[in-house]
Amino acid sequence: MIIDTAKLLGILFHQKKSKNELIEISSALSEDGVLREATVQSLFDIDEEALSSDFTELFEGLGEMKVPPWGSVYLDREKVVFGDSTVQYRQFLLDNEIALNTVVREPEDQFGLMLLAFAFLLESNKTQAAKVLMEEHLLVWGMFYLKLLNKASHNKFYSLLALDVYEWLNKIIDDLCLVVEEKKIYLND
Structure with a gap:
């Protein structure tokens, strides 16, 4: 179930979807106890155009981003995308034979x-590598990011989604006995 949940959540944070697709994905996650019903219900109060523009603003970068979704902005002293932490993560992906093929750079x-x-990684039975990804790369900044997203988003769906995913990740930390590496967060310096 972790694999399917991580895929669906990954889609919600990375791929722009129509309102109906968001409702379908969120409903499935709600049935599995990952998202609260209030999170799904919040979608019904938001029109398609607002969802689309909010996604662009929050996850793709339109103008100045209040809550950038890229780790290096949090982990690199210069607060830039494609920073040192991105280079380290890119090497981790290469070491684990993962090639990301997205349409945009x-x-x-x-x-x-x-x-x-x-x-x-979990689907490929690379459990140890999956743990390293979480402990050394995603969770070191991801929890901070979700707190900011919850507070900064004027879109109720994305605000509630951030809270639910924060809770899900805490459960993953417990279930997989993860020990998250501590790194300095530079975004608010």
């Missing part, structure tokens, strides 16, 4: 992409 350390890579 973007850093590999995008939150949703990292969840998709986590699912791929």
